[in-house]
Amino acid sequence: MTLSPELEARFQKILSSYPKGRERSAVIPMLMYAQDEIGSITQELIDEVAHRTGVKPLQVDEVIGYYSMMHRRPQGKYHVQVCTNISCLLVGGEELYRHACKKLGIGHKQTTKDGVFSLEEVECMGACSWAPAIQVNYDFHHGVTPEKLDKLLDELRKSRGLE
């Protein structure tokens, strides 16, 4: 599998972070960073990570279903994650999530037809004191209202159109 120079350097750094003979520790970080670049976890990537860490492909495969941030199919360019757990719930997290569904015309773990947005109702993301909170990819947005969400999504869609 051909990796970009950035990802190759990242893989080397990850592999060098663990003691000799403990390369299996690199499996999850390698999958996470590769997924960010490739868009999803493919069989080719599983084989590559297995080869580099000296484990069986099955041992890589079996972790994927366990972790909520790993996925085998590409998500939208912007993955919108709305927290509805207790602290967000109390200040409008569920209303915000319903608003996002309506605005994007999709539901939980679905992607818009143009592939720009995907949506997920997520568990606590550690933003409880600044609730309700969402994450778009890795970016946090705090104190989000339906109006702020509209503005953000419109801006993201616009920036996508200009690319």
Place this chain on the structure above:
Amino acid sequence: MPLYNEPHPLEVKILSKRFGLPNSASIGAYLETEGYQAWRKAVGMGPDGIINEVKASNLRGRGGAGFPTGLKWSFVPRNSPKPKYIMVNADESEPGTCKDRLLIEFDPHQLIEGMMIAGLAVGSVAGYIYIRGEYRYLIEIMDRAIDEAYAHGYLGSNIQGTGVTFDVRTHTGAGAYECGEESALMESFEGKRGVPRIRPPFPAVAGVYQCPTVLNNVETFAAVPSIILMGGANWAGLGTPKNGGTRLFCLSGHINKPGVYELPMGFNLMRMINEVGGGMRGGKKLKAVIPGGSSCPVLKADECDVAMDYDSVAAIKSMLGSGGVVVMDEDTCMVKAAQRIMKFYAHESCGWCIPCREGTAWLKKMLDRFHAGGGRREEIKLIGDLSKSILGRTFCPLGDAAAMPTIAFVEKFYDDFAAHLDGKLCPYEAKSRLVTA
């Protein structure tokens, strides 16, 4: 919006003293404010000196369990021929908890220094920081701080000419609450599914790679430099007996000034809500508080005149937990709160232990149905009974974490459950519909 709040006059800012300083995450700012001085002092104290100081501080684990830190460190076998590891649990995922984020964002070097001191105490030369995958920006901040520490000779070999070696690396998680549990965290760190291990042996003896491991929460390690500098007894004196120092309380929910505040252990919960948190939003009445993250049994308003330390909160049959104080007003439906929390645990149960896997799924179904008005009176007790059948029957505390708050919701707010029977619409939702109509 800035994540740190304006300091409140009642705060005692020790761990958070650098929050809000310009470039507070840089090594320059850290060195200007006593940074890495504690480590220098600790080098001269020796392992026993360090552990005794941490024991004297009455520092207890800030991840939730509240185990005495110095005692935990003393369990690491000194004569073990295996390498020893320092492991930071930065998998912060307990609903209501958002403090470790700030400790890493605004003061990553404080965490590195705490790890280095732990390394001196137990004879470890390698530390890892397991950071939840969602906190990618914090991994970047932490990696920059680690690079700076190497560049300035505070990490690596022969640190500052002392002959001491210590290395630190970050490690990303990938989305799993369960991996905040120490044994599941280590499984995950080793590249596997995050399922818990049976204990004993405890991590101090057989942790990462079956080697002796000191595993603590971010805030626990972050407290260590201050303890070394001010002395264990002085740190202990800030709190209440057996509950040393300060801690970061994360206030959220129906209050005017939610935020993360550093307060002495034993600070009164009502004062925390009314003074530090600015009182109830919209002048509403207080109904209930979750005192330490979603796994802690809820407190009724009349139970909230309590000192926020591990022992005082345990005395009223709840837990101080991870410092997540979730405040709920009179318009909050306790069936809804219980349902949402159970939905979380059912989602996060790793499936390893059957009572947790099946119990949380069944409880979620029951609570979903209750909130939709499909409950029957005899089932109110059944919710509590089913929860009790999970308690103590799982490898890790996730089963208990799901069961304990549910038991409290049902027992303390029976009337809320009784108001949802026989097809009745949730009275709180009905009320809010009337208000907005």
